[in-house]
Amino acid sequence: MITAELQFHRPGSVAEALELLARHGDDAKILGGGMSLVPTMTLGLARPEIVISLNHITELRVIAEDAAAGTLRIGGTARHNDVIASPLVARHAPLLADAARHIGDMQVRNRGTIGGSVAHADPAADYLPALVALDASVVVRSTRGERVIPAAEFFIDVMATALAPDELIAEIRVPSQGTARGAYRRLTRVEGSFAIVNAAALVRPAGSGASVVAIGGVAGAPVAVDASTAVSAGLTGSALAAFEDAVRAACPEPFEDLNGDAVYRREMAVIHARRALLAAAGRAAAGVTV
Amino acid sequence: MKQVGRRVTGLTNTQLAAGKGTFVNDVVLPDMAFLAFLRSPYAHARIRSVDISAAMARPGVIKVLTGEDAYRDLRPIPEAWNTREIGAKGVLWYPIVKDRVRYVGEVVAAVVAEDRWTAAAALDDIEVDYEELPVVTDPIKAMEPGADLVEPAWGDNLLITRDWIAGDVDAALAGADRVVTGTVRSNRITGVSIEGRGCVAQWDAFARKLTFWESTQNPHPLRSFLAETLNMSENSIHVIQPHVGGGFGLKQPPFQEEPVVAHAAMVTGRPVKWIEERAENFMATGHSRDTRFEYTVGFNADGRVHGLRIKVIADVGAPTALLGWGQSFVTGYSLPGGYDIPDTNVQLYVVVTNKCPWNAYRGFGKDAQSFVMDRIMDHVARETGLDRTAIRYANFIRPDDFPHSQPSGAILDSGNYQGALDKLLKKIDYAGFRALQAQAAAEGRRIGLGLGQELTPEGCAMPGALMISAYDGATVRVAPSGEVTILTGVTSPGCGNETAFAQIAADVLGCKLETIRVIQGDTELCPYGLGNYSSRGTMYGGSATQLAAQDLRNKLAEVAASMLEAAPADLEAADGTFFVQGSPDRSVAFNAVVNQVYRHTFGKHAEGVEPGLESTRYFRMGNIYHQPETQGRFSNYPAWPFGSSAVVVEVDPQTGMVKVLEYTLVEDAGTVINPLLVDANLHGAITQGIGSAMYENISYDENGQLQTATLMDYTIPTAIEMPMFSIEHQETPSPFTPLGMKGAGESGLGSTLGALCGAIEDAFPELDLRITDLPLTPNRVWQSLRTAPRKDGSGFGPSPSATGAARPAVAGAVEAIR
Amino acid sequence: MQTTIKLTVNGRARTVEVDSRMILADMLRDQLRLTGTHIGCGTGNCGACTVMLDGRTVKSCCVLAADADGADVLTVEGLYTSPDDLHPIQQAFIANQGLQCGYCTPGMILSAKQLLDANPDPTEDEIRHGISGNLCRCTGYHFIVESIQDAARVLRGEASAPSASITGLPASPATDVAG
Numbered sequence A: 001m002i003t004a005e006l007q008f009h010r011p012g013s014v015a016e017a018l019e020l021l022a023r024h025g026d027d028a029k030i031l032g033g034g035m036s037l038v039p040t041m042t043l044g045l046a047r048p049e050i051v052i053s054l055n056h057i058t059e060l061r062v063i064a065e066d067a068a069a070g071t072l073r074i075g076g077t078a079r080h081n082d083v084i085a086s087p088l089v090a091r092h093a094p095l096l097a098d099a100a101r102h103i104g105d106m107q108v109r110n111r112g113t114i115g116g117s118v119a120h121a122d123p124a125a126d127y128l129p130a131l132v133a134l135d136a137s138v139v140v141r142s143t144r145g146e147r148v149i150p151a152a153e154f155f156i157d158v159m160a161t162a163l164a165p166d167e168l169i170a171e172i173r174v175p176s177q178g179t180a181r182g183a184y185r186r187l188t189r190v191e192g193s194f195a196i197v198n199a200a201a202l203v204r205p206a207g208s209g210a211s212v213v214a215i216g217g218v219a220g221a222p223v224a225v226d227a228s229t230a231v232s233a234g235l236t237g238s239a240l241a242a243f244e245d246a247v248r249a250a251c252p253e254p255f256e257d258l259n260g261d262a263v264y265r266r267e268m269a270v271i272h273a274r275r276a277l278l279a280a281a282g283r284a285a286a287g288v289t290v
Numbered sequence B: 001m002k003q004v005g006r007r008v009t010g011l012t013n014t015q016l017a018a019g020k021g022t023f024v025n026d027v028v029l030p031d032m033a034f035l036a037f038l039r040s041p042y043a044h045a046r047i048r049s050v051d052i053s054a055a056m057a058r059p060g061v062i063k064v065l066t067g068e069d070a071y072r073d074l075r076p077i078p079e080a081w082n083t084r085e086i087g088a089k090g091v092l093w094y095p096i097v098k099d100r101v102r103y104v105g106e107v108v109a110a111v112v113a114e115d116r117w118t119a120a121a122a123l124d125d126i127e128v129d130y131e132e133l134p135v136v137t138d139p140i141k142a143m144e145p146g147a148d149l150v151e152p153a154w155g156d157n158l159l160i161t162r163d164w165i166a167g168d169v170d171a172a173l174a175g176a177d178r179v180v181t182g183t184v185r186s187n188r189i190t191g192v193s194i195e196g197r198g199c200v201a202q203w204d205a206f207a208r209k210l211t212f213w214e215s216t217q218n219p220h221p222l223r224s225f226l227a228e229t230l231n232m233s234e235n236s237i238h239v240i241q242p243h244v245g246g247g248f249g250l251k252q253p254p255f256q257e258e259p260v261v262a263h264a265a266m267v268t269g270r271p272v273k274w275i276e277e278r279a280e281n282f283m284a285t286g287h288s289r290d291t292r293f294e295y296t297v298g299f300n301a302d303g304r305v306h307g308l309r310i311k312v313i314a315d316v317g318a319p320t321a322l323l324g325w326g327q328s329f330v331t332g333y334s335l336p337g338g339y340d341i342p343d344t345n346v347q348l349y350v351v352v353t354n355k356c357p358w359n360a361y362r363g364f365g366k367d368a369q370s371f372v373m374d375r376i377m378d379h380v381a382r383e384t385g386l387d388r389t390a391i392r393y394a395n396f397i398r399p400d401d402f403p404h405s406q407p408s409g410a411i412l413d414s415g416n417y418q419g420a421l422d423k424l425l426k427k428i429d430y431a432g433f434r435a436l437q438a439q440a441a442a443e444g445r446r447i448g449l450g451l452g453q454e455l456t457p458e459g460c461a462m463p464g465a466l467m468i469s470a471y472d473g474a475t476v477r478v479a480p481s482g483e484v485t486i487l488t489g490v491t492s493p494g495c496g497n498e499t500a501f502a503q504i505a506a507d508v509l510g511c512k513l514e515t516i517r518v519i520q521g522d523t524e525l526c527p528y529g530l531g532n533y534s535s536r537g538t539m540y541g542g543s544a545t546q547l548a549a550q551d552l553r554n555k556l557a558e559v560a561a562s563m564l565e566a567a568p569a570d571l572e573a574a575d576g577t578f579f580v581q582g583s584p585d586r587s588v589a590f591n592a593v594v595n596q597v598y599r600h601t602f603g604k605h606a607e608g609v610e611p612g613l614e615s616t617r618y619f620r621m622g623n624i625y626h627q628p629e630t631q632g633r634f635s636n637y638p639a640w641p642f643g644s645s646a647v648v649v650e651v652d653p654q655t656g657m658v659k660v661l662e663y664t665l666v667e668d669a670g671t672v673i674n675p676l677l678v679d680a681n682l683h684g685a686i687t688q689g690i691g692s693a694m695y696e697n698i699s700y701d702e703n704g705q706l707q708t709a710t711l712m713d714y715t716i717p718t719a720i721e722m723p724m725f726s727i728e729h730q731e732t733p734s735p736f737t738p739l740g741m742k743g744a745g746e747s748g749l750g751s752t753l754g755a756l757c758g759a760i761e762d763a764f765p766e767l768d769l770r771i772t773d774l775p776l777t778p779n780r781v782w783q784s785l786r787t788a789p790r791k792d793g794s795g796f797g798p799s800p801s802a803t804g805a806a807r808p809a810v811a812g813a814v815e816a817i818r
Numbered sequence C: 001m002q003t004t005i006k007l008t009v010n011g012r013a014r015t016v017e018v019d020s021r022m023i024l025a026d027m028l029r030d031q032l033r034l035t036g037t038h039i040g041c042g043t044g045n046c047g048a049c050t051v052m053l054d055g056r057t058v059k060s061c062c063v064l065a066a067d068a069d070g071a072d073v074l075t076v077e078g079l080y081t082s083p084d085d086l087h088p089i090q091q092a093f094i095a096n097q098g099l100q101c102g103y104c105t106p107g108m109i110l111s112a113k114q115l116l117d118a119n120p121d122p123t124e125d126e127i128r129h130g131i132s133g134n135l136c137r138c139t140g141y142h143f144i145v146e147s148i149q150d151a152a153r154v155l156r157g158e159a160s161a162p163s164a165s166i167t168g169l170p171a172s173p174a175t176d177v178a179g
């Protein structure tokens, strides 16, 4: 039960929302799908005095492509299931839909938003490694203007991001995957729970940029490991082993909790990074478009 | 049509599927106030002072109750299991703590307010000055001399110890071919009914009457507990059980919250409602099963066990009036399960700690007993090199060896354990599994099969315990219009016994099933009864229904016989008709007979019978021995269902993830009244067993802080984790119930734990893999795999060919890796 | 803070004054007395509070009532008009014993509806994924999965009524629980 009194606003436009944020800043919380914020308030762990809902701003839920720039633009309140069902996402960033399909359960995916997930920045959230692997950017706006922040810089630590109190996430901007192929893998105890570790791999054809695996659940922010050498070596024994060592080295002090100690998390990071990488490479080799 | 044995759907289904049930949170009364509890944030602390002034000053707050109030106006909560009767230590537990809190979640104060928000918000206004005391969390350390104490007055942390000895264990072990030892541990868990607890109290000061709605399993005993704590007469209290959204044992009184809510209604003059939050459920409703077993077992090369010593160390949390600690007693009491091991010594240590007390949960200690016995049997199989089934066959109590006496004095009524295992092996094509396993291995998949045997004593009766006894009652009524009403003190928190009662009564009366209505859960409507626990509902309530219905049948048969000019003994009744055996056309409608009783009371046919069509009968169970002085034994469980299960799992050797692929159970709970509802119960029990073994775990840190207080942290299985279940029944009837039923509410759970461990081990035939601790988290399984020595001495961990590492890197197979 | 919202619930236009702290589940239960929506955790984990919001299932404990302004809400009570015309999914749950205590059931049925609306012929695996946001502690899901399979057959027009592998009883009588 939410015990703290609160003022509720449901602005109809981004401009109106930004005004409210500018006015209330620190005392206000943006409400996206509410799948994280409302339980946190119910448990008394967040007690915002002002809640500003983005759920009545239609312009924020749009998924569009910018053909000229070769980017996909996902509105901040696009629901997880919007992302999963979008033909544009399927064309430009299928890796993102892959990750989104694993989020929680049907109801969570029906309501939760990409902006909320990104702002909440749970280190095990499914979107996070995918966005980092895809080189996506977070477009944030305030009355002060707009900032476009690369995902790798946006996520700072456990539930800590580059977002300022008066800013909202207006859009997630994803460069089109093009001929690159991705795959997402995660480890959970029961379906519908957050991952223990997760990994998103993007394998780019030779000459069109680096291949990368981003790993979540081990550190405060996704850990990206370059896989280009391993990929160009055909992912054979020693190249793969070197990649795995790089993953290990990138996870010096993994989280420990009831679901996994540090040693286990590190090894699971390795296993899932490898599995994601092999799967992505397999897709690349097979010419699969997913 | 005979109803007993039919797969009749639950009588409450329509109402519940429409969302039209009435659960306690649906009870709304005019002018109702809301109550919230302030609970201890410390595992062990002295309360120096409680300042409620700020809370009282908050607008909307009606009343704040503290330990002062409770100690002045209320009495200690009566014990659900009488500790003195069995030589255990007890405590005086008040509804609100005054001086010393002993676990996180114990009640420190209560706020009554105009609405739920205000009540909850005002909790933060209460200032409690705590002085932290040393915390006891490790049961092993708690047993050491000089350990900090949960109850300083006790002098130690042992609630009870027992040393049950049969035969000469030392001699047996000395004479055995081999002796091995082992330690296994079952984890701390809880039941998680999807509906939490909750109650509503209404006090009528003029009628001096308290009406109390609660999501409880035991309305009549609750009435007694309330009367005692509130210092009221029992006939001033009316307990009503609305629909209950799952109980599983954990909604058995007496809790702290119940008398507080009732008292709050009395002192404020307002109806008061309290609805438990999920976090409260995790910290205060009760835990179970946290037990460590150390065993020494001797055996011969043929697999026959000679000599078994088991030390049972249970961490039951803080001592209270709840009956949950009794589960540890039952674990020890029912060892060594379904096996005939004449030389056995069970040493029980029931240790208190600064954790939430145990409360009854499905399995009630028999689960832990079945778990350790399965682990021991698998251990012996490994050591002898014999098949796991061979060890079980070699040691089962034989079907002709009943009644069978256990070291504790328990008398097992009947059983055919070999038969159940035979059926199981046939059903799963046991011999064929190795081929499947090899085929899977060829695809790079690791699958394993595990076996579990469960012995689940039911129908408990404890001396001196009001709530726990082996009898119950039912009233059967036939209305003038011919419809039948059954009223019973047995309750159904969703397990479907009401449907079984209707089936039993329909057969006895020969009336139509759909003319029967069942009323439960109301102390002013139903005959006195003890409610639901220990799978007793159908055993006792059904037997009482049978007796009461038989009275009416006899009366009706007499009248019908006169109408048909036949002898009562020659009559049969079915589907609403009485007819003469062998000549169905000589018949009279059930309603016509009823009509004679009510409307022609002084007519030709009914003049020989007593007016009225109502009978209340109590069924008293046999095979209970509470008088060791004269009976030479103490035995509190009269019926002993048995089950044999097999599980197939797939293990990912790289991650330790385990997936249950198939689950098969052969269950023997005596006569089955309704196979559909019994299967439904078994499905639920198996799922709870698998959940507790694999996904669930209550965890405390060293300060006694609960780390798993949400469903995000305490993960119960979803539909995705579960397979379809395959279930078969064997019916070895109880000699002590009229229809032969033994109780099937808990069955299905106990055999899951050991079966899963065995299945994981079986998936790695090349390893000397020993799964000893629950839950089977991926982390733990992975760790066990890595450190398990290979039998061929070539190192540790699964052989590489099975780990996937040797697979081609970018071949077509990659997509198969998940 | 009190705020007034207008929304449609089970086809009926409603204007409700709500406290801004109130979750949708509480509004439905307390203000509209639609108590078929249950609360099992309040934190989005159990799914007992599942309702449909603008045609999609959501956990109504994670939606602020004030945020449902303008929404079209369907609760379990909106699936029928009388006990005799229950939704085929409800009928299938009744006939296949897809419930025990009934606490998770309304939410489970709405999740089944969401699934079958989008996918009339789901595999067992798809059914299990479709209801994974709804925890049931009583049934082990076995009969729930069968109920949904049965309902799917009826909704596809392959069967006229739940076929159920069991000998069914008429819908009445109900057990009475006073209260």
Ligand SMILES: Cc1cc2nc3c(=O)[nH]c(=O)nc-3n(C[C@H](O)[C@H](O)[C@H](O)COP(=O)(O)OP(=O)(O)OC[C@H]3O[C@@H](n4cnc5c(N)ncnc54)[C@H](O)[C@@H]3O)c2cc1C
Binding pocket: A029, A030, A031, A032, A033, A034, A035, A036, A037, A038, A054, A076, A077, A102, A103, A104, A105, A108, A111, A112, A113, A114, A115, A116, A117, A118, A119, A120, A122, A124, A125, A126, A127, A163, A167, A168, A169, A170, A192, A193, A194, A195, C043, C044, C045
């Ligand atoms: C049962 C359950 C299971 C889940 N399982 C998973 C899982 O497996 N994987 C996973 O990744 N996630 C999971 N989640 C979380 C889910 O994905 C949430 O939807 C997501 O984390 C938050 O999104 P939201 O839109 O609901 O945000 P909200 O809960 O509304 O907000 C979360 C935070 O983000 C802020 N915020 C929201 N939108 C914006 C915006 N546009 N701009 C700036 N700030 C904003 C809020 O102020 C708040 O601080 C689960 C949630 C639940 C309840």
Ligand code: FES
Binding pocket: C038, C039, C040, C041, C042, C043, C044, C045, C046, C047, C048, C049, C050, C059, C060, C061, C062
């Ligand atoms: S009450 Fe909403 S998900 Fe549990």
Ligand code: FES
Binding pocket: B194, B245, B246, B494, C099, C100, C101, C102, C103, C104, C105, C135, C136, C137, C138, C139
């Ligand atoms: S039927 Fe009881 S929780 Fe599902």
